[in-house]
Amino acid sequence: MYAGAKAVFYALSRSATLKRLASKYGMRSGDSFARRFIAGETVEEAIETSRHVQSQGLHLTLDYLGESVRTSQEADAATREYVRLLDVIVASGIERNISLKLTQLGAGIDRATCVDNLRRILEPAGRHGFFVRIDMENSPWTQLTLDIFETLWQQEYRSVGIALQAALHRTEHDVQRMNELGARVRVVKGAYKEPETVAYQRKADVDTAFLRLMHLLLDSGNYPAIATHDPAMIEETKSYAQQRGIGKDRFEFQMLYGIRRDLQEELGREGYGMRLYIPFGREWFPYFMRRLGERPANLGFVVRGIVREQ
Ligand SMILES: Cc1cc2nc3c(=O)[nH]c(=O)nc-3n(C[C@H](O)[C@H](O)[C@H](O)COP(=O)(O)OP(=O)(O)OC[C@H]3O[C@@H](n4cnc5c(N)ncnc54)[C@H](O)[C@@H]3O)c2cc1C
16 A cells, blocks of 8 residues: 555656646635645745744745756756745745755756756855755656765755655665765655665555664764654654753754644644745645655545535
8 A cells, every 4th residue: 555555646646637637726725725735836925834834933944846847948947946035035034944856957957957056056045044955856866866965065065955765775875975974864754656676665664764764863963854744753763862862952853834733833842843844836736746645545635625616
């Protein structure tokens, strides 16, 4: 079921008809179904959501949605949007933290374009005191993402971190490398359907790997982000940190906007750093479908939403 649901929703995420249908209804009004996971289609809506999140004592990272662009013009447009986003964030006074995907900046076109575009974002981001997190996409992009990350790291861009996925067999090695560099890692289970040659297929195996990586990161990482909604992973993290005398200021939890708000608030109240990943933008469909794939029960509220909007 674990890998099966992801595969079905991955296939559906490529359906043009479904995309048209979802795009028509998903964000149409204030309570349309996609708004549960996506802050809005405009940067203004994202800022408003961010203010609300901050007022609850939580931290945030803003993600301008988009991925897999096909032309250098599209990659350039996405880069310009990100640069504009930095200005809007600075002007708004909210926390300076963004997340981005390299296929949005042209990783699929050629490496040099992507490195240039990333640098165009990291330059002003560094000047204005932002932290920039590079999300991890599916496994064909893992090595390239890490290579580009290290290229910029070696060029002294240091306000940048990476996400690594527990589902992949290779990740323990990658975590060790990032710990050696002193780079900040966000550990996640992994949102993509991956082949068994590269990834664990059973939830229990992914969970075991996640805990092993959490240990490595708490022991020798640089302010790691433990990004999960899974209460078992969160409890293990808290107790490992307590046993080892690792203070609450040495790591943070992260969750996705709209998922397990109860747990988000609880961790915030307990004094843990709790950062929400807040996605916005018109290209929300693939992100939204990954969230459904993680929890097919969510399909119920989508169907109810479409019926209600008819
Ligand atoms: C801040 C953040 C950033 C991320 N960045 C990346 C990235 O760069 N690359 C990447 O591959 N993945 C990323 N992910 C997604 C991640 O890989 C998982 O797919 C996702 O977090 C679900 O796994 P889980 O750890 O919450 O555990 P699961 O075992 O999937 O779920 C545990 C529990 O969490 C709740 N839950 C989980 N998902 C949902 C949902 N969609 N709707 C409602 N409840 C849910 C349920 O209660 C469930 O029982 C990110 C996740 C977070 C929180």
